[in-house]
Amino acid sequence: MKTIDMADELRRELMVQRKGNRIALVPTMGCLHAGHLSLIELAKQLADTVVVSIYVNPLQFGANEDLAAYPRPFADDKRLCRQTGVDILFHPHDLYPDGGPRVTLHVAELDRVLCGAARPGHFDGVATVVSILFNLVQPDVAVFGDKDWQQLAIIRRMVSDLAMPVAIIGAPTVREPDGLAVSSRNRYLKKKERQQAVGLYRALEAMRHAATDGKKSTKALLKVGHASLKKDGIEPEYLEIRDAETLQAATVGRPARAFVAAHIGAARLIDNMPLDGLE
Numbered sequence: 001m002k003t004i005d006m007a008d009e010l011r012r013e014l015m016v017q018r019k020g021n022r023i024a025l026v027p028t029m030g031c032l033h034a035g036h037l038s039l040i041e042l043a044k045q046l047a048d049t050v051v052v053s054i055y056v057n058p059l060q061f062g063a064n065e066d067l068a069a070y071p072r073p074f075a076d077d078k079r080l081c082r083q084t085g086v087d088i089l090f091h092p093h094d095l096y097p098d099g100g101p102r103v104t105l106h107v108a109e110l111d112r113v114l115c116g117a118a119r120p121g122h123f124d125g126v127a128t129v130v131s132i133l134f135n136l137v138q139p140d141v142a143v144f145g146d147k148d149w150q151q152l153a154i155i156r157r158m159v160s161d162l163a164m165p166v167a168i169i170g171a172p173t174v175r176e177p178d179g180l181a182v183s184s185r186n187r188y189l190k191k192k193e194r195q196q197a198v199g200l201y202r203a204l205e206a207m208r209h210a211a212t213d214g215k216k217s218t219k220a221l222l223k224v225g226h227a228s229l230k231k232d233g234i235e236p237e238y239l240e241i242r243d244a245e246t247l248q249a250a251t252v253g254r255p256a257r258a259f260v261a262a263h264i265g266a267a268r269l270i271d272n273m274p275l276d277g278l279e
């Protein structure tokens with residue numbers, strides 16, 4: 001495995017690797033866990049050369065968020081990448097060397113709802129850094145987790161609207177044995193909070209089951225979800241059902257998903273789940 005921290009060197013190395021090879025990119029902020037590793041495994045199946053980027057992107061953190069505290073265990077991450085068969089680990093010190101980009105990307109509408117409502121500018125930061133990484137790596141395929149569904153939907157829209165020549169693949173959410181979605185932020189949870197956090201998964205599961213069992217109005221399903229959260233003592237930042245692609249109001253006959261976010265202790269956690277057709 002090659003570890004590279006300069007953009008020029010990355011371009012030179014990829015020129016050598018590209019000849020007839022498919023290249024996959026897995027963008028991350030490091031602190032790698034089983035969720036990230038599943039994306040890398042999928043990327044290996046889809047391409048000959050797998051590039052993993054680790055960059056804690058300041059542009060996607062709000063003023064009161066955990067940028068400085070975000071965990072950066074680079075030596076562990078590097079070891080995990082090597083063990084998992086990553087070909088190139090790209091770990092830039094700074095992707096905005098001239099004091100921040102003058103050009104940023106804004107994916108309208110999809111960024112206003114769900115997490116975007118509480119985190120203004122967050123998805124502009126995500127879209128901007130992902131487009132820079134796409135320009136540097138020029139991957140044939142890029143893999144993102146379903147866990148951050150809004151991010152995935154926004155990136156799909158960016159790629160489609162700007163005709164970026166890259167296939168976007170979503171990978172299923174990796175969960176702890178009790179159902180909690182694996183996340184770098186779970187390490188902020190104290191023991192009691194960790195027990196409570198599984199309530200997010202429980203609420204989504206309750207909604208999914210209710211949908212399958214025939215309770216199919218948005219209102220009825222949200223009632224089921226809110227009751228489950230309340231039982232676990234969780235006050236959500238939001239619990240919503242939305243169209244899986246546009247993230248606007250869910251409509252009959254189109255794929256829908258349930259989305260939840262909550263602050264538990266020092267962690268802000270999110271999760272989502274597909275729902276069978278609404279009525």
Ligand code: AMP
Nearest residue numbers: 028029030035144145147148173174182
């Ligand atoms: P992050 O390092 O949090 O920016 O995440 C990097 C990538 O890993 C994103 O595409 C996330 O959606 C994905 N990811 C994070 N947690 C999980 C998980 N539990 N299962 C699958 N993918 C995940």
